Amino acid sequence: xxxxxxxxxxxxxxxxxxxxxxxxxxxxxxxxxxxxxxxxxxxxxxxxxxxxxxxxxxxxxxxxxxxxxxxxxxxxxxxxxxxxxxxxxxxxxxxxxxxxxxxxxxxxxxxxxxxxxxxxxxxxxxxxxxxxxxxxxxxxxxxxxxxxxxxxxxxxxxxxxxxxxxxxxxxxxxxxxxxxxxxxxxxxxxxxxxxxxxxxxxxxxxxxxxxxxxxxxxxxxxxxxxxxxxxxxxxxxxxxxxxxxxxxxxxxxxxxxxxxxxxxxxxxxxxxxxxxxxxxxxxxxxxxxxxxxxxxxxxxxxxxxxxxxxxxxxxxxxxxxxxxxxxxxxxxxxxxxxxxxxxxxxxxxxxxxxxxxxxxxxxxxxxxxxxxxxxxxxxxxxxxxxxxxxxxxxxxxxxxxxxxxxxxxxxxxxxxxxxxxxxxxxxxxxxxxxxxxxxxxxxxxxxxxxxxxxxxxxxxxxxxxxxxxxxxxxxxxxxxxxxxxxxxxxxxxxxxxxxxxxxxxxxxxxxxxxxxxxxxxxxxxxxxxxxxxxxxxxxxxxxxxxxxxxxxxxxxxxxxxxxxxxxxx
Numbered sequence: 041x042x043x044x045x046x047x048x049x050x051x052x053x054x055x056x057x058x059x060x061x062x063x064x065x066x067x068x069x070x071x072x073x074x075x076x077x078x079x080x081x082x083x084x085x086x087x088x089x090x091x092x093x094x095x096x097x098x099x100x101x102x103x104x105x106x107x108x109x110x111x112x113x114x115x116x117x118x119x120x121x122x123x124x125x126x127x128x129x130x131x132x133x134x135x136x137x138x139x140x141x142x143x144x145x146x147x148x149x150x151x152x153x154x155x156x157x158x159x160x161x162x163x164x165x166x167x168x169x170x171x172x173x174x175x176x177x178x179x180x181x182x183x184x185x186x187x188x189x190x191x192x193x194x195x196x197x198x199x200x201x202x203x204x205x206x207x208x209x210x211x212x213x214x215x216x217x218x219x220x221x222x223x224x225x226x227x228x229x230x231x232x233x234x235x236x237x238x239x240x241x242x243x244x245x246x247x248x249x250x251x252x253x254x255x256x257x258x259x260x261x262x263x264x265x266x267x268x269x270x271x272x273x274x275x276x277x278x279x280x281x282x283x284x285x286x287x288x289x290x291x292x293x294x295x296x297x298x299x300x301x302x303x304x305x306x307x308x309x310x311x312x313x314x315x316x317x318x319x320x321x322x323x324x325x326x327x328x329x330x331x332x333x334x335x336x337x338x339x340x341x342x343x344x345x346x347x348x349x350x351x352x353x354x355x356x357x358x359x360x361x362x363x364x365x366x367x368x369x370x371x372x373x374x375x376x377x378x379x380x381x382x383x384x385x386x387x388x389x390x391x392x393x394x395x396x397x398x399x400x401x402x403x404x405x406x407x408x409x410x411x412x413x414x415x416x417x418x419x420x421x422x423x424x425x426x427x428x429x430x431x432x433x434x435x436x437x438x439x440x441x442x443x444x445x446x447x448x449x450x451x452x453x454x455x456x457x458x459x460x461x462x463x464x465x466x467x468x469x470x471x472x473x474x475x476x477x478x479x480x481x482x483x484x485x486x487x488x489x490x491x492x493x494x495x496x497x498x499x500x501x502x503x504x505x506x507x508x509x510x511x512x513x514x515x516x517x518x519x520x521x522x523x524x525x526x527x528x529x530x531x532x533x534x535x536x537x538x539x540x541x542x543x544x545x546x547x548x549x550x551x552x553x554x555x556x557x558x559x560x561x562x563x564x565x566x567x568x569x570x571x572x573x574x575x576x577x578x579x580x581x582x583x584x585x586x587x588x589x590x591x592x593x594x595x596x597x598x599x600x601x602x603x604x605x606x607x608x609x
Contacts, residue, residue, distance in 0.1 A: 044069075047090050051119045058083045064210070064236045065091050068174065073230040074210045075180070075221065077237040080356035081332065084212040085112060088176035091210075092149055093121065097173030098142055101152045102197055104179055104189075106450055109152040114498065116150060123150035124495060126157055132413075134460065134496070134529070139166040141494065155182075155193040156448055156542055164200060172204045177228065180211035181349075184223035185560060187216070188349045188568055192445045193542075198229045214356075215240070215349045218592040240352070240591045244359045246601040247583035248368045249576050255342050256283070258370045260290050263320055266366065268337030269313070272322040273354055275343045280322040283342070293319040299326040299451065303533040304502075325350065326451075334361035341369040344379040344576055346386070347568040348590050351575075369576060376577070383569040387562050388437045394548040396437035397446070399427040401545045411541040418539045438539070443561070444553055448540040457533045459485060459519070460496040462526050468493075471527060481518045482527070484508050496529070579604065 044065050048054050057065075060076070061083055067074045068091040078084050092099035103109050106127050116123040122145070126138045135157070142151045143166060151170075157163055175197075181187035183194035201209070211224050225233050252258045263270055274280055277298040284296035295309050295318040313321040314333055321327065325345075339358040345351040359365025388396075401408075403423045404416045424431045435451075442449040461468060472479050484507045489497045501519070505512045516532065523530035575586055584599035598605050 042094050044090050044094065047093050048086070051093070051121065052086070057086070060236050060238045061086055061090075067234060067236065068208055068210050069094065071206075071208045072234050073208055073225075073228070073232070075225055075230070075235045075237075076210060076212045077216055077221070077235070078212070078214065079238060079240055079242075080214045080353045081360045082214070082238055084178070084214070087212060088174060088210050089116070089121075089150070092174050092176070095173035097171035098148055099150050099174040099176055100158075100167065100170075100172055101150055101176045101178060102155055102158055102194075103152060104155060104182055104191055104194075106154065108178075109154075110498075113150070113152055121150070122148045123152065124148060125152040127152075127154050130496070132162075133462075135162065138495075139163070142166070143169050154448070155191065155197060156540075158200060159193065159196040164203060167200055168203045172207045175201070175204065175207055175209045177209065177211045178213075180213045180224050180228070181216050181220050183211075183227045184216075184220040185557075186219045186223055186564060188347045188564075190561070190564075191443055195227060198227060201229055214353055215591060217590065221592070240588055240593060241584065241596065241599075242356065242359065243599075244362055244364050245355065246364070246366050246599070247355065247587070248366065248603045249583070250368055250370050250603065251372070252370055253372045255370045255372070256286055256290070258368075259283070259287060259340055259342075260292060262338055262340065262366070262368060263287075263292055263294075266337040268319075268335050269316065269333060270320045270338040270340065271327070271336060271354075271357060272320060272340045272342060273325065273327075273345070274322065274341075275324065277324060279342075280324060283322045287320070287322075293317075295321055297321050297323040297327045299324065299535060302535055306535075325354065331357060332360065333357070335363075336360065336365060337363075338366045338368060341367075342371075344369070344371065344375055344572060346572070348572050348575060348587065349568075351572065352587060352591075371576060376573070379569075379573060382432075383566070383573075385432065386436055386569070387565050388433050388440065390553055390558065392433060393437040393440050393553070394551050396429065396434050397441055397546075397551055398548040399423060399429060400434075400438070400539065403427070404539070406541070406545045408547050409544050412544045413541065415538055415540040417534055417536045419536055440553075440561070441551075444557075446541070446543060446546070446551065448538075448542060450538040450540070457499050457501060457519075458496045458531045459489070459492060459499050460529050461493045462529050465493060468527065478518050478522060480508050481510075481515065481522070485528075492528075496531075 044062060048057060060078065064074060064076045064087045076084060076087050088099060109125050109127065113123045113125040124138050124142055126135050142148050177197060182189050182191040184190060209228055211228055221235060250258060259272060272283060277300050280296040280298050284294050287294045295312060297306060297309050312318045336358045339355050345354065355367035358367055400423065403426065420431060420434055424434055438449045441447050468482065472482050484504050485492060488503060488507060489499060491497065501512050501515045504515045508515065519530045522528045571590060578586065582598040582604050583602035585596045588596035
């Protein structure tokens with residue numbers, strides 16, 4: 041049997057594990073159900089990937105984040121580790137083929153599934169045939185109704201455990217309150233409580249609440265003083281563009297990023313910031329997932345985040361190299377009233393939720409009784425204009441409908457297009473030799489990307505254009521023709537969200553929500569808003585202590601470097 045350090049060095053090139061990683065891995069290797077809480081940047085994926093590579097069989101990874109699943113699968117495959125991903129974006133035939141490979145290809149070590157995919161009859165039947173070495177549940181806080189991102193589909197994860205009774209479970213999350221910690225282990229049917237939790241304390245990160253109406257001036261002074269890379273978080277897309285424009289006039293190297301930009305533009309902006317070409321990125325919370333830039337010296341919030349969980353994770357993107365970093369909230373008095381107003385609006389009425397569901401279904405031209413397991417691209421801005429809806433209320437309503445299990449709402453866009461061959465190898469060979477005008481494009485696909493007959497691969501239309509000496513538009517038209525002719529399945533990159541109906545479209549009068557669940561979710565939302573508001577308004581306690589106590593570390597000491605502590609000197 042390989043040793044954990046050997047696996048770490050072979051595939052990741054590291055000599056030593058980070059704090060707690062080895063203890064978590066050894067717990068899993070002993071066959072124990074394990075809950076790992078490691079703050080952002082703590083290396084959670086290593087904790088299940090290393091033991092899965094040591095154990096015989098396949099590791100099933102459950103995650104609600106399609107973009108993150110794709111990133112991890114791509115990263116594993118790039119290291120020579122075979123991994124598959126089955127999400128709502130694939131049709132039944134593709135899913136069937138993926139499960140077949142997971143059963144019969146003994147070199148496959150990881151199968152990533154969304155919780156909705158996991159609960160299907162097909163998944164349960166196929167999992168029963170697999171040699172499952174480990175069940176890894178990422179973003180495990182989603183299983184708790186007391187968590188900030190509860191998803192009912194997570195409750196059904198436990199239903200597959202009787203199919204793999206001797207397989208240990210590892211649950212992972214970046215943040216959880218004591219109530220959520222207990223709930224995760226109960227809901228996942230842990231044989232006994234087994235928690236590994238790294239302290240939420242960041243010794244190198246200073247937290248500041250700075251009441252300053254001149255936000256631009258404050259950002260400018262911080263950026264010029266700290267020199268290193270920075271992130272400025274705010275709520276609105278237009279706001280990121282405005283701040284970027286104004287700070288450029290002041291001589292700062294800054295760019296902006298939000299989900300409304302084209303995928304290639306976003307990718308380019310992110311890369312410029314990662315390489316240091318841009319010092320600062322002004323972004324909505326669409327930016328940051330999977331980002332691991334070590335030299336971020338400052339993270340600035342110019343709006344109040346929704347929850348302390350979100351705030352902590354966003355601040356945690358600073359100082360990952362262990363050197364001093366600053367998390368500064370630059371706020372004005374109006375931000376308090378704006379936050380209170382948004383908090384009141386953040387829980388739509390049942391009637392509003394039903395109205396949004398009906399408008400969305402009509403906008404997608406989906407008849408009552410149809411649409412089950414189908415995925416649609418949703419242009420929310422156009423829908424809001426057509427039906428006179430408020431975009432924020434629409435997004436909040438769709439998230440609630442998702443939490444009730446009626447739909448999947450994938451806000452994260454596809455950064456890259458993808459292709460998989462639908463036709464057989466023989467059919468493709470015949471096409472390539474038929475002297476069809478698109479045979480050159482098929483040749484370019486096969487030369488540029490391996491395993492297109494086995495798994496969906498990210499592609500670049502620009503790369504194909506260079507190799508075929510066609511324009512990008514002609515390449516896209518060619519790929520669309522091959523898709524419509526059923527030679528390939530081509531998913532074009534999009535900056536629009538996607539909706540998958542997990543059951544047939546209902547008449548709005550049949551869309552039912554539990555009164556108890558609605559009341560509980562509203563209570564949880566209100567409590568988290570109050571905790572966030574208390575944190576930014578308080579002048580009576582160390583910022584770090586307040587955060588640590590919120591996450592259950594009740595014996596925390598003053599940090600000595602936040603705005604409160606510095607006033608006591």
